[in-house]
Amino acid sequence: GQQLNQSPQSMFIQEGEDVSMNCTSSSIFNTWLWYKQDPGEGPVLLIALYKAGELTSNGRLTAQFGITRKDSFLNISASIPSDVGIYFCAGPKIMNRDDKIIFGKGTRLHILP
Amino acid sequence: SAVISQKPSRDICQRGTSLTIQCQVDSQVTMMFWYRQQPGQSLTLIATANQGSEATYESGFVIDKFPISRPNLTFSTLTVSNMSPEDSSIYLCSSRGSNTEAFFGQGTRLTVV
Numbered sequence: 374g375q376q377l378n379q380s381p382q383s384m385f386i387q388e389g390e391d392v393s394m395n396c397t398s399s400s401i402f403n404t405w406l407w408y409k410q411d412p413g414e415g416p417v418l419l420i421a422l423y424k425a426g427e428l429t430s431n432g433r434l435t436a437q438f439g440i441t442r443k444d445s446f447l448n449i450s451a452s453i454p455s456d457v458g459i460y461f462c463a464g465p466k467i468m469n470r471d472d473k474i475i476f477g478k479g480t481r482l483h484i485l486p
Numbered sequence: 487s488a489v490i491s492q493k494p495s496r497d498i499c500q501r502g503t504s505l506t507i508q509c510q511v512d513s514q515v516t517m518m519f520w521y522r523q524q525p526g527q528s529l530t531l532i533a534t535a536n537q538g539s540e541a542t543y544e545s546g547f548v549i550d551k552f553p554i555s556r557p558n559l560t561f562s563t564l565t566v567s568n569m570s571p572e573d574s575s576i577y578l579c580s581s582r583g584s585n586t587e588a589f590f591g592q593g594t595r596l597t598v599v
Binding site for chain 2: 403404406413414415416417418421423461463465473474475476477478479
């Protein structure tokens with residue numbers, strides 16, 4: 374079935390570094406979603422991608438919808454302490470006529486002091 | 487995006503008891519979803535809450551364990567029945583935006599002792 378493989382599982386970086394994470398699937402997705410979850414909170418939508426090849430930015434965040442429709446990446450430039458958290462890729466799992474959102478396992482971002 | 491409120495935000499419950507979690511959306515939505523996030527894990531869809539009909543459960547989740555109500559287009563409840571420590575998780579309510587994206591409440595952190 375449709376699964377999302379997210380990597381890396383965790384990252385330890387210095388403040389100011391750029392970050393790159395990606396998400397792949399063996400199935401085609403029509404939408405890619407990137408979320409961030411802070412401790413004790415629900416996931417918050419960062420970027421939504423709707424078209425193959427689409428490159429979208431949200432401040433220091435940039436995400437791209439892969440041409441094959443089977444992958445997406447998220448980049449964070451010049452990381453700051455509040456970027457710490459778990460980043461999830463997600464997309465609609467198409468079954469019958471319902472498209473239920475499924476999630477990757479997440480990338481845990483840590484910033485070293 | 488819809489604003490989603492969940493309560494309680496957290497609870498500690500005795501095994502064998504049941505807890506009902508409430509989810510309120512600030513606008514009418516056709517579909518509401520319930521997810522479970524076990525400690526350190528990603529989000530897993532429990533069921534889709536349909537207004538006017540029974541909820542649709544994902545594989546591994548059953549109505550007897552997780553009964554759901556959806557009395558109107560802005561409200562839903564999830565009950566975690568006959569709880570055991572393995573039910574300790576964050577339970578998240580979600581609704582959909584106009585373009586497929588999912589929005590989440592802040593979650594209910596459940597600890598079963």
